[in-house]
Amino acid sequence: MRILSSSILFTSFCFTSTIWAHGHDSSTYCHNRPETQKVLHLETAEGGAMTVDFGDVEPSISTSSALFCANPAVEVTDAILWMPGMGHGSAPTTVTPSPDAAGCYVIDDIDFLMPGHWQIKIQIPAHDEEIFNVCI
Amino acid sequence: MSASNLKIRAAIALFFLSSIGACGSNKKSDDSPTPQVETPSDENAESEFLFTEENAKTSQNQRFTAAVVWEDGPKVGYCQIKLILGDAERRAPSSQELIKFEPFMTVHGHGGSLKKMTITPIEGEPSSYRIAMFYLTMSGPWDLNINAMVNDQEDSLVVPIQVP
Numbered sequence: 001m002r003i004l005s006s007s008i009l010f011t012s013f014c015f016t017s018t019i020w021a022h023g024h025d026s027s028t029y030c031h032n033r034p035e036t037q038k039v040l041h042l043e044t045a046e047g048g049a050m051t052v053d054f055g056d057v058e059p060s061i062s063t064s065s066a067l068f069c070a071n072p073a074v075e076v077t078d079a080i081l082w083m084p085g086m087g088h089g090s091a092p093t094t095v096t097p098s099p100d101a102a103g104c105y106v107i108d109d110i111d112f113l114m115p116g117h118w119q120i121k122i123q124i125p126a127h128d129e130e131i132f133n134v135c136i
Numbered sequence: 137m138s139a140s141n142l143k144i145r146a147a148i149a150l151f152f153l154s155s156i157g158a159c160g161s162n163k164k165s166d167d168s169p170t171p172q173v174e175t176p177s178d179e180n181a182e183s184e185f186l187f188t189e190e191n192a193k194t195s196q197n198q199r200f201t202a203a204v205v206w207e208d209g210p211k212v213g214y215c216q217i218k219l220i221l222g223d224a225e226r227r228a229p230s231s232q233e234l235i236k237f238e239p240f241m242t243v244h245g246h247g248g249s250l251k252k253m254t255i256t257p258i259e260g261e262p263s264s265y266r267i268a269m270f271y272l273t274m275s276g277p278w279d280l281n282i283n284a285m286v287n288d289q290e291d292s293l294v295v296p297i298q299v300p
Contacts, residue, residue, distance in 0.1 A: 064251070086244060086246070087274065088244075088246075088273040088274035089273055089274075090249050090271070090273060091214070091249035091251070091252065091271035091273075109251065109252070111249040111251050111271075113246050113247060113248070113249060113273065114245070114246040114247075
């Protein structure tokens with residue numbers, strides 16, 4: 001009887017945790033996110049510096065654009081939004097060279113669909129890609 | 137040709153033309169001795185034609201019928217559909233309003249990207265809407281959540297789809 005009860009409990013636990021993991025972003029990134037994410041920083045393996053700047057507000061579901069800058073400047077072909085914990089992305093963004101800042105690109109059509117851990121994968125032909133993490 | 141021949145030919149032509157006119161018209165004539173059968177208008181005929189056993193879905197409380205005709209998709213990416221609304225008997229409604237259209241992946245708890253989505257009534261096709269530029273983010277089971285007011289009665293409908 002005790003074995004049967006334990007088996008039922010274990011099966012229920014597995015079932016519940018499977019559903020939870022499937023339906024939620026199980027990434028731990030958001031537990032340790034920086035205090036502010038208005039500007040995301042990245043150092044490249046070559047010693048360069050890159051930023052994604054959301055302006056004066058924290059990135060959120062209503063965010064629609066950001067500014068990517070690199071020093072030294074790099075050519076950017078795309079910025080892909082990806083949710084690693086869920087295995088899906090979002091609609092394609094639009095990337096255009098900034099008319100105001102050299103070495104910077106405006107990323108438009110950003111659509112973080114849901115709260116959780118997102119990645120902004122900057123496509124750089126010379127580097128393959130650089131990944132910024134952000135918690136929405 | 138004599139004048140009497142010309143008169144006879146004109147009378148025959150007039151009779152022929154009036155017969156054609158009577159056949160092509162659906163309007164009831166009060167002075168017509170024979171009863172006329174009311175035929176459905178072209179609008180009704182088209183709506184009934186577009187609702188098939190395969191595509192017609194009845195709303196939750198049987199207030200309206202809807203059909204989703206895929207024009208681009210379903211797929212991972214931007215999709216486009218034609219949505220046709222009808223009354224509970226699959227006829228063209230006297231009034232309709234599409235209140236909400238939302239693709240949702242219920243098993244994952246998220247929707248698609250709708251920032252570029254457009255909903256436009258289709259000209260010349262009453263109670264039909266073209267819904268374009270809604271982005272489905274991944275393959276798997278999705279639900280198209282539709283909320284509409286048809287003949288002043290609001291109801292909702294969930295159309296399950298499989299995105300390959």
